[in-house]
Amino acid sequence: MQRILVLLPIAVVLVIGGFFVWGLNPERDPNAIPSVLISKPVPVFDLAPIAGVDVPGLASGDLAAGEPVLVNVFASWCVPCRAEHKVLTRLAAQEGFPLFGINYKDKPEDAKAWLEELGNPYLRIGSDESGRSGLEWGISGVPESFLIDGTGTVIWRYVGPIVTEQAQDDLRRALAATRERAAS
Amino acid sequence: MIPELGQFGLALALALAVVQSVVPMAGAARGNLVWMRSAQSTALGQLVFLALAFGALMWAFVVSDFTVRNVVENSNSLKPMLFKVAATWGSHEGSLLLWTLILALFGAGVAVFGTNIPHALRARTLSVQAWISVGFLTFMLFTSNPFERMLPPPVDGNDLNPLLQDIGLAMHPPLLYVGYVGFSIVFSFAVAALIEGRVDAAWARWVRPWTLAAWMSLTAGIALGSWWAYYELGWGGWWFWDPVENVSFMPWLLGTALLHSAIVTEKRGAFKSWTILLAILTFSLSLLGTFIVRSGLLTSVHAFAVDPERGIYILGLLGISIGGSLTLYAVRAPAMEGGGLFAPVSREGGLLINNLLLAVATGTVLFGTLYPLFLEAITGDKISVGPPFYNASFVPIMLPLVFVMGLGPFLTWKRADLKGVLQRLWLALALAAVAALVLWYLVTEGPVLAVLAFGLGIWLFVATAQEWASRIKLFRAPFSESLRRARNLPRASHGMTLAHLGLAVCIFGFVGSSAWKEDLIVFAEPGTEVQVAGFDLRLEGVEEVPGPNYTAFRATLVVSRDGEFLQNLYPERRNYPVARSQTTESAIRHSLAGDLYASIAEPASQTAGEAWTLRVLYEPLVNFIWLGSFMLVLGGALSLSDRRLRVGAPRRAKAPEMAQPAE
Numbered sequence: 037m038q039r040i041l042v043l044l045p046i047a048v049v050l051v052i053g054g055f056f057v058w059g060l061n062p063e064r065d066p067n068a069i070p071s072v073l074i075s076k077p078v079p080v081f082d083l084a085p086i087a088g089v090d091v092p093g094l095a096s097g098d099l100a101a102g103e104p105v106l107v108n109v110f111a112s113w114c115v116p117c118r119a120e121h122k123v124l125t126r127l128a129a130q131e132g133f134p135l136f137g138i139n140y141k142d143k144p145e146d147a148k149a150w151l152e153e154l155g156n157p158y159l160r161i162g163s164d165e166s167g168r169s170g171l172e173w174g175i176s177g178v179p180e181s182f183l184i185d186g187t188g189t190v191i192w193r194y195v196g197p198i199v200t201e202q203a204q205d206d207l208r209r210a211l212a213a214t215r216e217r218a219a220s
Numbered sequence: 221m222i223p224e225l226g227q228f229g230l231a232l233a234l235a236l237a238v239v240q241s242v243v244p245m246a247g248a249a250r251g252n253l254v255w256m257r258s259a260q261s262t263a264l265g266q267l268v269f270l271a272l273a274f275g276a277l278m279w280a281f282v283v284s285d286f287t288v289r290n291v292v293e294n295s296n297s298l299k300p301m302l303f304k305v306a307a308t309w310g311s312h313e314g315s316l317l318l319w320t321l322i323l324a325l326f327g328a329g330v331a332v333f334g335t336n337i338p339h340a341l342r343a344r345t346l347s348v349q350a351w352i353s354v355g356f357l358t359f360m361l362f363t364s365n366p367f368e369r370m371l372p373p374p375v376d377g378n379d380l381n382p383l384l385q386d387i388g389l390a391m392h393p394p395l396l397y398v399g400y401v402g403f404s405i406v407f408s409f410a411v412a413a414l415i416e417g418r419v420d421a422a423w424a425r426w427v428r429p430w431t432l433a434a435w436m437s438l439t440a441g442i443a444l445g446s447w448w449a450y451y452e453l454g455w456g457g458w459w460f461w462d463p464v465e466n467v468s469f470m471p472w473l474l475g476t477a478l479l480h481s482a483i484v485t486e487k488r489g490a491f492k493s494w495t496i497l498l499a500i501l502t503f504s505l506s507l508l509g510t511f512i513v514r515s516g517l518l519t520s521v522h523a524f525a526v527d528p529e530r531g532i533y534i535l536g537l538l539g540i541s542i543g544g545s546l547t548l549y550a551v552r553a554p555a556m557e558g559g560g561l562f563a564p565v566s567r568e569g570g571l572l573i574n575n576l577l578l579a580v581a582t583g584t585v586l587f588g589t590l591y592p593l594f595l596e597a598i599t600g601d602k603i604s605v606g607p608p609f610y611n612a613s614f615v616p617i618m619l620p621l622v623f624v625m626g627l628g629p630f631l632t633w634k635r636a637d638l639k640g641v642l643q644r645l646w647l648a649l650a651l652a653a654v655a656a657l658v659l660w661y662l663v664t665e666g667p668v669l670a671v672l673a674f675g676l677g678i679w680l681f682v683a684t685a686q687e688w689a690s691r692i693k694l695f696r697a698p699f700s701e702s703l704r705r706a707r708n709l710p711r712a713s714h715g716m717t718l719a720h721l722g723l724a725v726c727i728f729g730f731v732g733s734s735a736w737k738e739d740l741i742v743f744a745e746p747g748t749e750v751q752v753a754g755f756d757l758r759l760e761g762v763e764e765v766p767g768p769n770y771t772a773f774r775a776t777l778v779v780s781r782d783g784e785f786l787q788n789l790y791p792e793r794r795n796y797p798v799a800r801s802q803t804t805e806s807a808i809r810h811s812l813a814g815d816l817y818a819s820i821a822e823p824a825s826q827t828a829g830e831a832w833t834l835r836v837l838y839e840p841l842v843n844f845i846w847l848g849s850f851m852l853v854l855g856g857a858l859s860l861s862d863r864r865l866r867v868g869a870p871r872r873a874k875a876p877e878m879a880q881p882a883e
Binding site: 038039042043045046049050052053055056057058059060115 | 493497500501504511515517531532535538539542543546547549550553554590593594596597821822833
């Protein structure tokens with residue numbers, strides 16, 4: 037009995053060591069947070085427009101538009117969203133993709149003031165005052181963006197503001213890949 | 221020129237370590253005294269050469285020698301001198317150099333002060349220590365050389381991560397490392413004893429001071445680290461169960477168990493193989509920490525830059541040292557047991573429970589830390605394990621431990637009278653129960669566990685104080701008699717009392733600041749007033765102030781209570797242009813009852829005027845954590861200064877207690 041017992045520590049260490057060897061795989065990025073939605077259809081939702089803002093609301097059906105679209109979750113109370121706003125406005129114009137917004141847990145009047153101040157690059161905005169849709173999308177914070185292909189399937193997801201060169205390149209690459217696949 | 225000297229020092233230290241890892245071990249096997257004694261000079265030589273290397277690196281930082289890559293990456297000519305010095309150990313390479321320096325320091329310590337240890341055991345211990353040295357010195361020289369040059373040199377450096385430019389953090393790694401790495405010598409003692417095939421009471425006594433020294437530093441290091449997180453990170457918490465925090469906490473938990481089990485081995489000759497196992501595992505967890513922090517295996521807010529090559533090298537080191545020592549243990553341990561028998565209710569029994577609970581707690585933390593990795597490997601899911609897991613698992617394990625801690629010192633060796641002890645402790649029990657009930661009545665909010673934990677804290681405090689009082693017959697004998705008894709009481713005894721009281725004090729802090737904290741986040745403009753925990757705060761304004769290598773926005777907050785002015789608080793948001801990052805400098809109004817803690821962040825919008833994000837927290841009793849930690853360290857120091865640990869250590873019994881010293 038004791039013979040087996042004294043082997044226990046080394047056995048535990050070997051098992052843990054095995055996981056470590058696996059974990060050191062250079063391909064693995066422990067910081068990446070995958071979305072369970074990737075390669076799945078967008079969740080079912082139907083959001084009314086923001087009161088007083090002159091663009092229509094957003095629903096699941098709008099996302100199977102035949103061309104790739106970017107859905108950006110934003111809020112007026114979110115400081116990084118302000119930095120991202122400029123970049124997204126420019127990218128949408130440069131790359132020519134429709135930009136849709138989900139206004140997350142925001143007061144309509146605040147969102148309206150924010151959009152009036154910064155400009156409105158969004159073609160559609162759904163107002164998610166309760167945060168219910170955010171839950172369906174499984175967002176981990178604001179801002180967060182999803183690239184949807186022409187058939188309403190989630191292709192790519194980015195957590196945090198798309199401001200760094202790397203993030204912008206990531207988006208361009210995902211966009212190019214989506215367009216290529218649609219063309220072939 | 222000087223960096224080359226440092227490089228030279230590293231190479232020489234490695235050469236000495238190689239010699240030391242072979243010659244004394246062979247000498248001990250053959251009974252060659254000269255070979256055995258060579259370990260003492262080589263251990264000292266290693267220390268000298270590593271100190272030289274460390275000095276050379278520090279010099280490069282002090283004079284801002286930007287031909288050294290490490291200096292370029294971690295320093296800047298504008299940085300205050302204190303942080304230039306501290307940057308020496310701020311990077312992966314520099315901290316590794318500190319690691320090996322401390323390793324050599326403990327080796328040299330045993331070489332110089334271990335005069336009462338038998339030659340063979342000392343020689344073997346130093347050889348094992350040198351094995352570890354060889355591993356880490358080659359790691360440093362081959363994968364992470366701190367003296368690597370950069371030509372042509374840039375004009376200025378990239379600056380150290382501003383979060384690390386803080387006095388708390390300048391001191392935190394050295395202390396933490398002395399603790400972490402200090403357990404290496406205990407590990408070496410254990411492996412040497414396994415090789416020798418002999419563990420007895422004398423062995424435990426030789427090991428104890430080293431364990432205690434390492435444990436003290438680790439305690440101080442962890443406390444400083446949490447203090448740093450508390451006031452520098454600006455999140456208003458002192459412990460986040462982050463993987464990097466956990467890996468420093470696990471050796472502490474197991475080291476605490478080791479301290480206690482070594483007492484049993486020393487006094488009663490029991491728990492031998494358990495003590496050895498703890499010695500091996502404690503250092504293994506230190507190594508694990510080094511591995512996790514430097515390999516990028518888990519996500520953490522404060523991990524070093526990631527490099528898979530380094531990760532594989534350290535994993536190899538881990539495999540050899542941990543795997544090797546545990547295999548040796550599996551071979552030798554079955555022949556070891558025996559020793560004093562004891563009844564379930566006894567001092568030994570109490571310490572056994574202490575050890576079991578601490579080991580289970582360590583296992584829980586280990587599991588929580590590695591669970592995301594396990595899960596990702598098996599199912600591909602990514603999760604993180606946070607405070608709710610630890611509150612639900614770790615805390616309930618620790619609570620019974622606190623109860624036993626109050627009882628333990630009253631129990632006698634071999635067989636104790638539990639009924640008698642509980643009769644003596646009725647006062648402590650009653651006080652704890654009353655305090656918990658009153659608290660429950662006063663604070664209806666918050667978890668029930670908090671009330672229970674607070675009551676147990678009081679129980680521990682009163683019971684410990686009572687044990688000390690009964691030893692010196694306080695109030696039962698004339699005061700002069702008590703004083704004489706207090707003076708005659710061994711310092712280790714005072715040390716234990718102080719450390720146990722310290723833990724009770726810590727518990728008040730843990731509970732108060734986590735269960736009854738008040739938190740408020742508002743958008744504030746000049747003139748905004750908020751109320752938290754009876755304090756009124758008004759934001760006067762925010763101004764821009766320059767610093768040596770940063771610019772800061774400094775807010776002025778007027779704090780008053782019941783209309784009476786108390787003080788101004790000046791939280792800052794600093795911007796470091798060179799390192800391109802920002803830090804939050806919170807402002808804190810300290811008091812024993814609780815801290816009022818304020819921090820600010822960027823205006824919510826540039827056009828919405830001066831609306832800053834203001835965060836105000838009230839953390840009741842939080843300073844008790846650091847007061848208690850200080851008592852823990854001081855208790856350790858008192859115990860370490862006990863003359864019983866220094867002189868007159870027992871000679872080994874003539875007849876070995878084990879069957880045959882295997883060679």
